[in-house]
């Protein structure tokens with residue numbers, strides 16, 4: 001490996017919908033490739049074809065179909081399915097490339113409102129097609145992620161509300177897909193990373209010794225929540241220390257101007273860190289798989305991608 | 315019903331299309347453009363940054379010509395006097411891909427082994 005690196009990866013925290021990990025010994029292109037692959041190229045199952053047999057609810061068919069598509073389906077066995085467009089076992093859809101569901105709700109009695117939720121989505125595949133039965137709707141939006149409760153603990157995701165005597169009878173086909181096709185197939189809600197240390201940092205010791213009191217306050221106001229003046233000293237605000245905000249070019253420019261006016265050099269008050277030491281990732285899923293599973297799949301997909309191009313270079 | 319292209323055409327290689335094609339530059343020695351079909355910034359930027367690490371690569375850049383085109387163009391120029399002898403762009407790209415593949419394997423292994431404390 002002539003120009004290879006020896007990267008590190010450390011999962012700090014991992015639960016059903018949430019994960020924290022850090023990546024080191026590599027560069028931004030790798031961090032970004034992992035992020036992009038997790039978001040757009042990890043396949044999941046999602047409802048893709050909806051047949052409405054009866055709908056007397058207040059919502060029109062297309063609106064309900066769209067809502068159904070966005071309901072996450074538990075997809076950790078997605079590799080057992082083929083993509084619909086290259087399934088060799090069928091023309092349209094079958095148990096090897098899709099999962100069938102139905103929703104049949106009739107609001108009877110005097111109850112004012114009957115909520116139709118993800119819990120009303122019932123799998124209609126045969127008993128023998130047991131792999132299809134693992135693809136179940138997720139009933140929460142990660143509310144229980146912290147307690148580690150499984151997704152049945154939630155109230156279900158609301159699809160429509162029926163009033164007395166309204167009826168819904170819908171057949172759904174869930175297919176395998178990736179988010180490059182439609183965002184409903186993305187397993188991820190969020191994947192983001194923070195570069196540590198930040199590319200640009202202010203040298204606060206230098207600024208503090210250089211600037212007059214009013215210049216410090218000027219800079220604190222100008223920085224819009226990045227800096228504060230405590231006991232006559234400039235300090236970073238909490239959001240910056242927690243990595244929620246960064247240093248804007250405007251702030252660095254202003255700091256440079258004030259430093260020049262005070263007889264310093266702009267180059268003394270900024271520190272540039274060209275080599276990121278590590279990337280702190282935060283990843284959250286919709287519940288269709290654990291973030292750890294999505295990361296493992298993303299790395300496998302990325303590797304296959306690289307190997308595939310390598311095989312075609314002549 | 316419509317002539318809209320299928321969504322999957324953005325990421326599935328159509329029949330009869332070459333995954334990678336290489337066109338050598340007619341004016342500059344050891345230089346050429348790779349056309350990577352059905353690839354995007356994910357791989358292109360990864361490859362570009364890896365090729366920059368190679369001291370015998372003089373130039374590397376890529377473009378994604380249009381949002382409705384699903385390929386990228388990677389231009390690579392290598393040094394004409396290397397210690398190892400002849401070193402053409404396809405060789406440089408192959409080396410870069412090998413390094414990337416090894417790095418990703420290592421990351422996958424670490425992710426598999428890593429358990430939150």
Ligand SMILES: [Zn+2]
Pocket residue numbers: 084087088089090091092093094095096097098
């Ligand atoms: Zn099929």
